[in-house]
Amino acid sequence: GENVEQHPSTLSVQEGDSAVIKCTYSDSASNYFPWYKQELGKRPQLIIDIRSNVGEKKDQRIAVTLNKTAKHFSLHITETQPEDSAVYFCAASVYNFNKFYFGSGTKLNVKP
Amino acid sequence: DGGITQSPKYLFRKEGQNVTLSCEQNLNHDAMYWYRQDPGQGLRLIYYSQIVNDFQKGDIAEGYSVSREKKESFPLTVTSAQKNPTAFYLCASSIVDLRGQRNQPQHFGDGTRLSIL
Numbered sequence: 001g002e003n004v005e006q007h008p009s010t011l012s013v014q015e016g017d018s019a020v021i022k023c024t025y026s027d028s029a030s031n032y033f034p035w036y037k038q039e040l041g042k043r044p045q046l047i048i049d050i051r052s053n054v055g056e057k058k059d060q061r062i063a064v065t066l067n068k069t070a071k072h073f074s075l076h077i078t079e080t081q082p083e084d085s086a087v088y089f090c091a092a093s094v095y096n097f098n099k100f101y102f103g104s105g106t107k108l109n110v111k112p
Numbered sequence: 113d114g115g116i117t118q119s120p121k122y123l124f125r126k127e128g129q130n131v132t133l134s135c136e137q138n139l140n141h142d143a144m145y146w147y148r149q150d151p152g153q154g155l156r157l158i159y160y161s162q163i164v165n166d167f168q169k170g171d172i173a174e175g176y177s178v179s180r181e182k183k184e185s186f187p188l189t190v191t192s193a194q195k196n197p198t199a200f201y202l203c204a205s206s207i208v209d210l211r212g213q214r215n216q217p218q219h220f221g222d223g224t225r226l227s228i229l
Contacts, residue, residue: 042222
């Protein structure tokens, strides 16, 4: 099955700096890659996603890049704010199975 | 997402007891999922269902059981065979996009925190 690895496990940045979280996957058939943000004690919420026919996607301060050849994808957050502090999860899935494989999470701390 | 309701929010299990976690959705989603989340770890799939009256085991199904008698409901039973049930349990649902043949994002409930008495 698919194996998704996520790094770093914790990330601390100063407010206004950029943050980058990286994930690798093992199954070349994976074609959909969502990112979720989970605040303490709350449900994960989708923040951005990318499909395998696209190399990059942006939504305001958030962007995701995908390198299919290297089988890795990254989340980029620019101009970080304290409210960006949360745990971020990447995931990968293959169509027709409707199964999602999640990374182990990155705890982002944005210091004011 | 107000469309997925998990209950109860907190649950305590006694030794040898089975407990059932409720998950209801009004999003008209075909697929539903149960995940277990342990502190500092990612989400691990317990069971999932793509259609009523059908479900498949995930990566950590031992000690758990599910049913999918209605599209909107996917209850999870934590049996006494699950020796380490203390965790945060998340239910999710998603559209099954047969026309576009593309996976769609999952929507999560607020979770149930299960502890041992």
